[in-house]
Amino acid sequence: MAGIDVGGHGGKRATNHEIPLIPFIDFLLGLVAFLLVTAVWSQRARINADARVPGPPKETPPDEIKKEKQLHVEMKGERKFQLVWKEGTTVVNTIDVPRKQVNVGDSGDFKYPDLAAKIEAEWKANGSHRAATDKKFDQAVLHTDNSTPFQDVIAVIDAIYTPQRDFSFGGGTEKVPAFNVTFAVN
Amino acid sequence: MSSKALSRFHQPISVPGRRLLHHVNPGFVRKKVSGGGQRSVNQEIPLIPFIDFLLCIVLFLLASFSASGELPIDKNIKLTNAENVMDMVEAPMVAITGTQILVDGTPAGNTRAIIDGNRLTRVDELFNILKNKRELWKQINPGKPFPGVVVLQVDRKVQALVVKSVFQTAAYAGFPNVSFMVGRMGGGEGGGGEH
Numbered sequence: 001m002a003g004i005d006v007g008g009h010g011g012k013r014a015t016n017h018e019i020p021l022i023p024f025i026d027f028l029l030g031l032v033a034f035l036l037v038t039a040v041w042s043q044r045a046r047i048n049a050d051a052r053v054p055g056p057p058k059e060t061p062p063d064e065i066k067k068e069k070q071l072h073v074e075m076k077g078e079r080k081f082q083l084v085w086k087e088g089t090t091v092v093n094t095i096d097v098p099r100k101q102v103n104v105g106d107s108g109d110f111k112y113p114d115l116a117a118k119i120e121a122e123w124k125a126n127g128s129h130r131a132a133t134d135k136k137f138d139q140a141v142l143h144t145d146n147s148t149p150f151q152d153v154i155a156v157i158d159a160i161y162t163p164q165r166d167f168s169f170g171g172g173t174e175k176v177p178a179f180n181v182t183f184a185v186n
Numbered sequence: 187m188s189s190k191a192l193s194r195f196h197q198p199i200s201v202p203g204r205r206l207l208h209h210v211n212p213g214f215v216r217k218k219v220s221g222g223g224q225r226s227v228n229q230e231i232p233l234i235p236f237i238d239f240l241l242c243i244v245l246f247l248l249a250s251f252s253a254s255g256e257l258p259i260d261k262n263i264k265l266t267n268a269e270n271v272m273d274m275v276e277a278p279m280v281a282i283t284g285t286q287i288l289v290d291g292t293p294a295g296n297t298r299a300i301i302d303g304n305r306l307t308r309v310d311e312l313f314n315i316l317k318n319k320r321e322l323w324k325q326i327n328p329g330k331p332f333p334g335v336v337v338l339q340v341d342r343k344v345q346a347l348v349v350k351s352v353f354q355t356a357a358y359a360g361f362p363n364v365s366f367m368v369g370r371m372g373g374g375e376g377g378g379g380e381h
Contacts, residue, residue, distance in 0.1 A: 021233050021237070024237070025233070025236070025237060025240065028237065028240040028241065028244060029240065031244050032240060032243050032244055032247065035244065035247035035248065035251060036247065038251070039247060039250065039251070043369050043370050044259075044265075044274050044367060044368075044369065044370075045268070045271035045272060045273060045274060045367075045368055045369070045370050046271060046272050046273075046274055046275065046337060046365035046366060046367055046368065047268050047270070047271055047272070047365065047366045047368050048272060048363070048364075048365050048366075049353070049364050049365070049366065050362065050363065050364070051353060051354065051356070051357030051362040051363075051364055104267075104371060105371075107267070108342075109266065109267045109371060111269065111371075144346040144350075145346065146304065146345060146346060146347035146350075147345050147346070147347070148345065148346040149342065149343050149344070149345065149346070150266065150340045150341065150342055150343065150344045150345070150346065150349055151266040151342035151343070152346075153346050153349065154266045154268055154342075154366060154368060155266075155268075157268070157366075158268040158269055158270055161270035162269075162270060164270075177270060183350050183353060185306060185350070185354070
C-alpha cells in the first residue's frame with residue numbers, strides 16, 4: 001500500500017499515512033467496466049448531397065451568374081454510364097463508361113471503379129475549383145431512372161466523390177470530395 | 187543470591203538469542219517467513235503503474251464516451267455501404283423503409299402513393315413535420331443561421347423515385363443539405379434488419 005513517510009514521530013500524533021489504494025482501484029475498475037459496456041463503436045457515416053433550391057427573393061437583382069461547366073452523370077442505360085460536361089444547356093463533351101460492377105465482400109455491396117477512375121481523370125482535366133482557398137465546388141448532376149435501387153445510386157455517388165481536393169477550413173487544410181452532387185429532377 | 191535468571195524486564199542485560207519471529211512455528215515456516223537464506227516469498231504488487239494504466243483507460247473511454255448513444259436505425263432498413271464518406275452529424279432523421287416514411291420514428295407518409303403516381307411527388311405530411319422542426323429550431327436558436335441538414339436512412343432496395351421525392355420535399359421544407367446514412371465499406375454489415 002502506498003504510504004507517506006515524513007520522518008520520526010517526536011512524541012506527537014503519527015504523521016505517516018496510508019492511502020487506501022484498494023478501494024480506489026475498485027472504483028477505477030468499476031468505471032472502466034461501465035464505460036466499456038456503454039461505449040459506442042459506430043460504423044455509421046454519411047454521404048452528402050445538395051439540393052439546389054432557390055433562396056428567398058432579394059430586392060436587388062442578382063449579378064449575371066457565370067455559367068460553369070457541370071458534370072452530368074447519366075445512369076439510365078444498363079450497359080454504360082454517360083458522363084456529359086455541360087455549360088448551361090450547351091453540351092461540351094460526352095464520354096461513355098462501361099457499367100462494370102465490382103462486388104465488395106459478401107454483404108451484397110458493390111462499386112464502380114472504372115466510373116470512379118474516369119470521373120477523377122475528368123475532374124483533373126476539366127475541374128474549375130481546385131484551389132484550397134476556393135469555397136465553391138464543381139457540380140455533378142445525377143440522372144437516374146425512377147426504378148433504380150438506392151444501393152445503385154449510392155455506388156455512383158460514391159464514385160463521383162472519389163476525386164478529392166484540399167480545402168482550407170478554420171486555419172487548417174483537409175481533403176474533401178471535389179464534386180458537389182445533386183439529383184436531376186427529370 | 188538466587189541462580190535463577192531474571193526476566194527480560196528485570197535484568198539489565200537481555201539473554202542472547204533470537205528476538206524477531208521467534209514465536210513462529212513450526213521450524214520450516216519460521217525459516218520460510220524469515221527468509222531462511224533464500225528468496226523471500228512475500229511479493230509487493232506494483233500498484234502505482236497499475237493505477238496509471240487504469241487512469242489512462244478511463245481517460246480514453248471518457249473522451250470517446252457518447253451520452254447520446256448509438257444512432258437509432260429502423261429495424262426494417264438495411265443500409266448500403268460506401269467508401270468516400272463523412273462523419274455523422276446531429277440532425278433530424280428521415281427513415282424510408284419499403285413502405286413507410288418516418289421522421290425521428292414518427293410516421294410521416296407512405297411510399298406507395300409516390301410509386302403509384304410514378305412521378306416526383308411532394309410528401310405533405312413529411313413537409314409539415316420538417317417545416318415545424320425548422321420553425322422550432324429557429325425559436326430555440328434566434329439569430330443563428332439554420333444549418334438545414336437532414337439525414338436520410340434509406341433501405342438499399344428503395345426506388346430512386348421515392349428517394350428523390352423525399353429529397354425534394356426536405357429541400358422545400360428548408361433542409362437543402364441532405365445526407366444519406368451509409369455504413370463504412372469494409373466496416374461490416376450495413377446494419378438494420380433483414381427483409
